[in-house]
Amino acid sequence: MVSKYSTKFLNICVASFCKSQQMQKAEDVIIDGIRLGVLPDVVTYNTLIDGYCRFSGMDAAYSVLYRMREAGISPDVITYNSLIAGASRNRSLEQSLDLFEEMLQSGITPDIWSYNTLMHCLFRLGKPDEANRIFKDIILKGLSPHPVTFNTMINGLCKYGYTSNAIMLFRNLQRHGFVPQLVTYNILINGLCKVGRMKAAWRMLNEAMDSGLEPGAVTYTTLMKSCFRCRQYKHGFEIFFEMKNKGYAFDGFAYCTVIGAFLKLGRFEEANVCMEQMIRNGLGIDLVFYNTLINLYCKEGKLEAAYKLLDELESLGLEYDDYTHSIITDGLCRNGNIEGAWRHLNYMYTTGFTSNLVALNCLIDRLGKAGQIDHAMKLFESMEIRDSITYTSLVHNLCKARRFRCASKLLISCIKGGMKVLKSTQRTVIDGLRSSGFTSEARKVRSKLRMARLFH
Template sequence: MMFRGLSTKLLNICIASFCKVRLLEKAEAIIIDGERLGVIPDVVTYNTLVSAYSRYVSLDAAYSVIHRMKEAGISPDVITYNSLIAGSTRDCLLSQSLDLFEEMLQAGIHPDVWSYNILMNCFFKLGKPDEANRVFQDILLSNLASHPATFNIMINGLCKNEYIDNALMLFRNLQRHGFVPQLVTYNILINGLCKARRLRQARTMLRELGESDLEPNAITYTTVMKCCFRSKQYDKGLDIMSEMKSKGYTFDSFAYCTVVAALVKTGRIEEANACMEQVMSNGIELDLAAYNTLLNMYCREGKFEAAYKLLDEIEKGGLLCDKYTHTIIIDGLCKAGNITGAQHHLHYMKMMGFHENLVALNCMIDGLCKAGHIDRAMELYKSMETKDSVTYTSLVHNLCRVGRFRCASKLMMKCLKDGKKILRATKRAVVAGLHSSGYTDEAKKLQWKIQVARILR
């Protein structure tokens, strides 16, 4: 006889609550206690466990629940398999996703629109847009009721796989057939356009959204604002910030950091300071990205004492500084001409476990060159395990500045051999320098090497 006041529905609510906070052992214990009191689990009970195990433990652990279901005389349903397929998709296990889909069909369970949505998302995640499109066509040709999520997954997948034009064509085609876009649909397209650096189209889409019955949210504005700053259209980005504020949207630390970083880059330090003061006064909790932005501002102003105090504050607050944090300080010290301080901080980085930081080393090379220590810069270059185009360009450019064109030529030859790129202006400077110094044969040899490298690329 069932214990008075208890039911399977209540049991399922308790299990779902424990699963949400990842207390799966307690969820399992409730099932045992419930059975002892005569409360029998149903398919919802086990589906809750399948979903939780696939999210927080493993796909194998989730799949083992199916055997328990069958032992209890409960047949898995489409939700069971959807949870399993979603779990394999999260781990990018395509073959397992397809096997589970096939197993569901063989068990006589008809896939629903979410089964296809999950499979389509899996193909997109693995960079297989053609296969995802075939699944999308299957949905359209089946008798399944279309769902806005299906179209959003398709548009998002095309954008992330850099098929932005196809995503736009699909969007317009769906509109012509009566599809009413959601805010998330516009946000997906705006984000895709911004990542493709198509700012004008992103702003057009933003205007279209504003003219619809939908209202842009903080994500929409922040996405376009960041794209404006990336494209060096700072005034347009700040206009969007003003519009966002006028509509009453609350800025988070990410939005503030985006604005502050742009103001610092354009040398508008007072406005950047005012913006950071607003962050503090609004009680917004700063993350590492926000601290890095503030650190960059201090270093640009030459306030290194404040920068080091902030570094202590970050560490005392329990945040772990990353390579970028330390690189900001090294770059700032180099630009201020404090090469000794930069070298000390580079040594400190190594003590903290950051052994090979290419960006920081590139800053050191440029700093040494600008301080007139080009031979020390060459020694550092030779000691580096990894070099990139920035390493070579910086050294070649600075060697040209001091008239060491033959050395610059040899270094550029090494760069071309390693398949790295150097700015055209720097290449021209080396060739012109060799000619003017009387090294005509070397200039011709270098020009030939440049042409060969261009053909091979």
């Protein structure tokens, strides 16, 4: 007879090795346990599956299912929840849905965490409507939603710009007895800040405080960043100093945000004080810090200073990322050095960066603004990957060059491809065609845009 304590100890050992990413040692412990007569249970295998999902891959995790069944142990809802969560982390909706279906066919009833994970996966993959249907299923099936369920839904709505819908849901939940914690308020404050509704964000903060909740570093940092983004520097600095007085800890990104704001306003001494404090707090100088300074120097036209920072960055053993290259490319373009921007892009490719969409988008935009629209078109045609910003920028610059027919063709191909172009840019194309005497073509473009929107 295997004692309950022995299996529990085995599970603790397996969990410890899985947590430290030592999956082979976790396997060895199970083998040694079986040799000693300590048999694994469903918890042992679930722990192993979760470890493989996080650190090794789905194939290794799924193979454990066969071993469970061979050992006479039936998978449970936790087994499949771990697998679905792993598939979600890999952004594999198809695999998540297949595992969900397999769970149902095995006679295992999904719990609230099964639905929560699936809903989170749908939001991550840009399918808010499908996530909303999962949320409705939870309510219709009579499951008891967890606060995480509501937070996932509210966060997903805010992420995709449905902030008003998120607030409506929040108020409806409150009327039905939902007592929000600080994390819910943080999600809503962040969502409101992203769409520029600062007054509503402050009201949400006051509501949280009136409910007896104490705002934390995340709350204040969100508001501070938004203030700087809206050029409300005074309010942003007030939040920063209030956080310092309350003893809140800053992360590196928060410090860089404040340093960037000080530098933008020419308050260099205060920026230096922040840098020193950042180092004293053990955060160190990382790539985010350098990107912040390089971006500022490039915007101010101080390219020589920006390149000195690049040399310093290399001397510390830090490697550039896509964002660093995008900043430099945009900075060169802003200062009219298109040739230099081309050279920098070529340098990127020689150092192992195969593609940088942001940098290419910057170059296309600057070429168009510099009147080199044909060069911009050639670059566009050579790009393997394009996004809505690529199309919007080129369409806008074609209109500036009064090449409305070319702009209209590009616009329609973009919309048909499921990408978005600003409505103001669409109107510019149609108005440009009319003013150029292509009235019939303008009507056709408008009709095609409507049809494309119906299908996408």
